[in-house]
Amino acid sequence: MEQNRKELDRRGFLKKFGIGAAAVSAASLYGCAGKKSVGGADNSPEIGEVPKDQMTYRSFPGLGGDKASILGYGCMRWPVIPNPDGEGEIIDQEQVNRLVDYAIEHGVNFFDCAPVYVRGQSEKATGIALKRHPRESYYISTKLSNMSNSSRENSIRMYKKSLENFQTDYIDYYLLHNLGRGGMERVRERFFDNGVLDFLLEERKAGRIRHLGWSFHGSKELFDEMLSMHEKYHWDFVLIQMNYLDWKIPKGSKISAEYMYEELSKRGIPIMIMEPLLGGRLAKLPDHIVTRLKEKEPQRSVASWAFRFAGSHPGVLTVLSGMTYMEHLQDNIRSFSPLKPLDEGEKEFLYETARLINQYPTIPCNDCKYCMPCPYGLDIPAILLHYNKCLNEGNISMSSQDENYAKARRAYLVGYDRSVPKLRQASHCVGCKECIEHCPQEIDIPRELLKIDRYVEKLKRGTL
């Protein structure tokens, strides 16, 4: 009652002075009155100011004094703009600087890159942005992407180029990039037989590489074999794909993230996480699953579940996320400032969610663009993502008798032309299979494209 009267008085007061819509200032006023009414400027982790000094950090005995922020910045998805001097697209350096500054200001100190990212422009752009901060205030992680040319000369050149791009004389975390396709044989070709690994071990000894590890996309056999060499080479860390979808249910010939995590933890090897969100796929979920997650945590984003899942495992050094937009960065900072680990019940809830997601036939494309450029000019990720988008939005029809067929057909076809230029659509796939070996998710891309093409053809002809 007392409080009520006070409020009424305030209202009368505001009215008198004609400040009807002073929501923001009113928030603080009400705050004084002891009633929780927030105008958007509260300091809870979910809303209001993005916390600056709450970031969770991880350290491991094997990594010296390193204290890595649990949120690592993945530099594979920097924003791009059309090249003002003509062809293609270039990284929006101004925006990258802004994102990097913001990340560092809010406690992010881990930046993961690779020479091939963003059409080879990522390292340099990241280097430019980071150079504006003291070198000891962040960790650089980059990789040896000698997939297309694995000669010793080219590999060493690539490594030196990375140092040059980052304008530094040491790299904190260096990885053998993308072990998987081609199995152990390919790994031997790329790193062992040509002496590249020996060279890198020397560099580690010399301190120019502080920690050496590898990123993994392969089979159980390869994983086990790589781990069996731990005694000999001492892997400082390993980068694996991990999220609540891959945790228990392996895709294709893959192994479950759970197995990898357990094996690495057993040996005390710190784990870096990639694809915690599957390239946004775990943020863009079908409506009924979004509802399910939101019901539990109405104020947290859908994505936050995936990040908290990855971070909740103590063996994890850092969770990499390729944040293109400021709002993604802010949301992820919130999720980890500080990390509120999931309890067992919440984990179980996510495994059940994963089961529901897996019933949904989305194509597991994470938009990493490793498959690109397609020699025949197709925009593969755009085609697959448009299909997923329509699937998630309920715009894939089973037959022309479906209730929303007309609407779904229009959404698919009009949206298709918008997302993918006609010349880059699935109908132009010749089935050369060049893309398959590049896909870390082991998607049979030509098959999926053919499937989509047939579907589109049926929609166009009205023969579904």
Place this chain on the structure above:
Amino acid sequence: MLRKIRLALACVFFTIITLLFLDFTGTLHAWFGWMAKIQFLPALLALNFGVIIALVLLTLLFGRIYCSVICPLGVMQDVIAWFGKKSKKNRYSYSPAKSLLRYVVLALFVVATVAGIGSVTALLAPYSSFGRIANNLFAPIWQAGNNLLAYFAERADSYMFYSTEVWIKSVPVFVIAAVTFIIIAILAWRGGRTYCNTICPVGTVLGFLAKYSWFKPVIDKSKCGGCTLCEKNCKAACINVAERSIDYSRCVACGDCIGKCRKGAISFTHPAKAEKREAEVVGASDNLKADAGRRAFLAATAVVAGTSILKAQEDKVDGGLAAIEDKKVPKRTTPIVPPGAVGLRNLTQHCTGCQLCVSVCPNGVLRPSSDLMRLMQPESSYERGYCRPECTKCSDVCPAGAIKPISVEDKSSTQIGHAVWVKENCIVVSDGVSCGNCARHCPVGAIKMVNIDPQDKKSLRIPVVNEERCIGCGACENLCPSRPFSAIYVEGHEVHKTI
């Protein structure tokens, strides 16, 4: 009152016919396609006797109402003349009929049409001229507006509008349309219906009939004070106040004079017997401005093909898009015309070159021909798309019987050409990769993939065409990865056949 009814009807006809050329979604044709089909020349060429008889009767009853209401080119001239009149009032005056010129043009037109010189027919026919102008000049503006809406719709996550491709389908035809428009606009601005009463063959034919029409504007000599107000406002320049006579072969029954006369001396009625008098003086020595202008630019047209090349980069790094070179038109021995055209001869004989089919083709297949004999008549090519199996739009809209109505089922069994494989261009041969995109997309299964080396069952496979099953739709040509020239292209057939 008569004038108001005429104006209202003319507005309705003009707007809808123009929209027929602008509407690329095809919705309007379902309702108002008949408006194109009652156009005089197309109906004549389609041997649509019902329409012809109706139009003849209409003219015998009311005079050249057709020219004032139904003909979009005529109404377009009225619109321009209306602006002309705003700049200067009472700007017209009587001029004698240029009958010789009219009959020569008509004769030329008839001969050309019978002889199958489609380009002449298309140049002179009024409806075709309008179609060209609408298709080449108005449609791009309409589409640009649509694309703007589509741009906003996309941002609003709405599927209400989708963007379409704006492109010049044929440079010569674009130039012809632009020049036609400029000439007609100048003539209309300065002299009202000059074009209709000197060049237009339909105007000449209907004018001949209109002389004998039952109702016509008649000057009551007893009331007329000779002020010439009617003469100065007659866009057909056919009122001779000095002689108190009207040249009915040129009168388009617009009714402007009736309202202008302050004495009420002009009425739209059946003329008294006494009025029957002719005042036809032949003035032969007149400049052939309009005609000469057309011929001049015809001689001076050149084809410029612009290519835009999509860009990408070549190092193997992640992301980026490979360059896609634009396709070029292959040299075809026989041109391809769409299913329903029956054959080249039927199309040439019936087509008035109005561009309606070109306007509605959703696949970027049809474009006006640049060939001198068939100038402006449609032909197919598959650089931007192919003749999709579910589409029969061109056959639905053609008012002239040049592309006859065809069902989707009949279309899929009508052979308009056949595919030819060009070994040198095929990426299976030149790059040693597997492909088969042509075979995958052939809607009739006319392409089979066979081993390059018949002995080696594991060798790469190349396409072979079963010419008997091929219908010439161009899916293979359009989707062939080889650029700028496809490794498989369609050769047209002179006469279409059912397979």
